[in-house]
Each structure stands twice: as structure tokens, then as C-alpha cells.
Amino acid sequence: MRGGGMTPATQERLVAIASPLAALLAWQALADGGVLDTRYLPSPWRILLAGEQLARSGDLWAHTRASLYRLAVGFALGAVPGILIGMMMGLNRFLRAALDPLIAATYPIPKIAVLPLLMLVFGIGDGSKIAVVAVSVLLLSAINTMTGVLGIDRVYFDVAKNFRSPPWKLFTRVILPAALPTVFAGLRISLGVALVVLVGAEFVASRAGIGYLIWSSWETLAVEDMFVGIIVITMLGVVTTQVLKECERFFLPWRH
């Protein structure tokens, strides 16, 4: 098939845009035609209207802000100590031997399972949600950072030694940049897990947040609002992942 002077890349891009649009149109048509039960699957247009109403009332922003705040603070409180602990574990075999069993024992715990415990400690407010996100992120970033440090090619240490790097410069100029790609890989995984844990926590124990919006819409059978919540939390995931990618581009210019 000739594409009327379009490059193959342009053709593919057009198809990639057209196919989800076609799916949306088909969904709308099936909902309007009565084929779909709109009590469970409302039409895209009705979801859009519901979203507009939620946005106008200010509820949507309030929920988004609550989730974003918990995600950001929990992520930072988990990632920073997680990376530090992982670095130290990677660099010091005694610390590694001491902490490895602790991490091995706590890592398999589904973090949402300790939410009630965290609520006892941090209360039913933001604190417990932030804590459950932080714990999930901390373990994942510690493990990935340690893996990154342990995986550094020996030749870089040889070069540093032959050129007599002082310990601090060995860390900032060799160990840190060499481990950073794996650290970022860990952060990307952590972000995905953090979103899952956050929504779960907001389902059961919250008065605000996108998870709460989805759950309370279910309880009141406001199916359109539920879809709005799902879309917003997805967008939150996409945007935060993109922010992380930009950070990576900034800190790892040599990878691009």
C-alpha cells in the first residue's frame, strides 16, 4: 500500500492515534445503541461530563492534591534513605551481612498488609498513607541501589586506584555515577508500586484522595465518577513517570 507520500513513520503514528479514537467511538456507539449496560459501562461522553462536574465543584482537584501530596512525600521519605542504605550496603560487606536478612524478611510482606499497623502508629490521617508508601519505596530503592553498587565493573575501581582517587572522589566521580542507572531503574519500579499501595490505602482508610473517590463512587453507584477516578490516577502515574524520566535525563546525560 502506498501512503500518499507519507513516510512509514508518519503512517504508523497516524494509525496509532486513530486506533484508540476508533475504540472510543465504538464504545460510545455501543453505549448509545443500548448494546452495553450503561449502569456498568457508561459512555465516554457521560464520563467526560461527570469529570467536568467533579472538576467544577473542586472535588476532583482536592482528591488529586491529597493523593499527589501523599505520593510525593511518601516517595521522597522512602527513596532518600533507601538509596543511602543501599549505597552503604553495597560498599560495606558487614553492613550488607547485617541488613540482608532484615530486608529479605520484610521485602515479601505485601506492604498494604501493614497499613492497619501503621494506622495505629501514625493515625488515620495522611501519616499512615505516607508511611505505607515510604516503606514500599524504601525497600525497593535500597535493594536496587545495592545491586547497582555491587554490579559496578571492576575496571573502574582499578582505574580509580591507579589514578589515586581520594575516597570521597571515588564515591562522587565513580561509584555514584556507575550505580545511578540501576538506582533509577529501582525508582521507576518503586513509583509503580507506590501508586498501587497508595490507592489501596485510600480505598479502605481515607476521606480524601483518588482512591477514596473511586471507592466512594462505587459505594454510591456513581459509576461515571469511578471512571473519572481511574482515569485521573492513571494520568498521575503517567505524569510522575515522565517527571522521573526527565530527572534521569538530567542526571544521566551520558545514557541518551
Add this chain to the structure above:
Amino acid sequence: MTAKIRIDALTKRFGEGDRGHLALQEFSLDVAEGEFVCLLGPSGCGKTTVLRIMAGLEQASSGAVVTSPPPPGRPANSMVFQEHGLFPWMTALENAAYGLEMRGVPRREREARALEFLARIGLVKFRSHYPHQLSGGMRQRVSLARAFVNDPDILLMDEPFAALDAQTKLVLQQELLALWEAERKTVVFVTHGIDEALSLGDRIVVMTGAPGRIKQVVPVPFERPRDPASLRADAEFGRLSLEIWHLIEREVQAA
């Protein structure tokens, strides 16, 4: 002749007992100030181990390497590593200036000195490139730069051109000789290429297979400055090349 480097009965054993491996046995060699010595031998003959002990990257099991102290303010030795020795997260300029950075030379000065060297090897245009953006030949030029810019008393080279294609290798040998003619540093160059050793060295130390010992030291008679390309047309080059091959042939077969 004053010995710049005195290697005395160097022995290196890796591991313990039956599982152990004797890599190097009673290896002794004197290298004169300003001399270019090539260590030649089959894979696994311990030639890189000699170099790594000299570079402080490995401890000898017994024996010693004694070098006369470097002039004040200059490092004793710098090593040019095999491929993949450059830091992927540093630009060509940062890699070249690495030794000076570690010695605490201020940024402006170290970058000026590194840039001056990059100019000599035709890489100024590529100063902001990362290693993965450079060809194999350019990367090894930057590796040379990293060692030369550090201005060490002794240069240690561990098969720096082994991974390059034949033509690029020849060009880099020419460039290395030109750089060396200008500074006449003491060089210990590890290679498994007979042609390379004949093109570059003043003497070739032919080693046995493991455990590495000296099989024979072959003086290289060619005048300097040399051109590695035209040397290959020299009848003496061919004769020596064959002679050295006969020395190591059985070692290679056994390896």
C-alpha cells in the same frame, strides 16, 4: 644504564593450595629510564599480572618491584587500560583530565591541559562526547590522553590496542610513538602481537606460558623515530618476527 624499574623475583599465586594457580614465577627484569619495553606472551602467561602489580592493583606473593622515585609533583605511574576502561559517564575531556582532577588540580587548569593534549591527537572537536559516542580508535586515544595528561613518570599499557581493527591499530601505534618521542617516558607495554612489540619496543621480553617466566629478551635493532607501517617492509622485521614466533609457538600451543 640506570634502572628506572627493578623487578626482582616476582611471584604471584592466585588462590590457595590445590585450587591455586601460579601465574608468575621468579620474574626479574630491569627497565632503564626512558626505555620502551614490551612484554610479549601467550594468553594467561602472567604479563598483565606483572603490569597490575607495578600499577599497585595486585599484591605480589613474593618478590618486589622497586622504582626510583618520581620527580616531585608527578605520579609514579599511570596505566592505559584495555577497551572499556574509560568512564562512560564522563566526556572525553573529563576522562582525559581525570588524573589531574584526582590530584586536586583546579578545573580551569586541568581542562586546559587536557584540551591541549586532545588537540595533539585530533580530538578537540569531540571533547564533549561521551565514550559511547566515539569510535573504538577514538576511545583508546582518550585512554592514552588520560594517562599522558596525568604526566606520570612511568606509563603502563595493558594491551591498549588489542580490540582495534588492523588499520586503526597501526594508526594508533604511529600516534603513540610520536607522543612517546616527544616525552620519552619509561614505558612497559603488554601485548600479544609480535608485530606490535617489534614496532614499538626497544626490547621485547618474551614470556613462557603459565607460570610466567622470562623465555628470552630480544633487543629490537630498528632506528628511531620509527614508522610502524614501513617497518613491516624491512627484511630484518620479518626475520625477527619469525624468530620470536618460534620462541612462543610452543607456549601458545600449550596454552
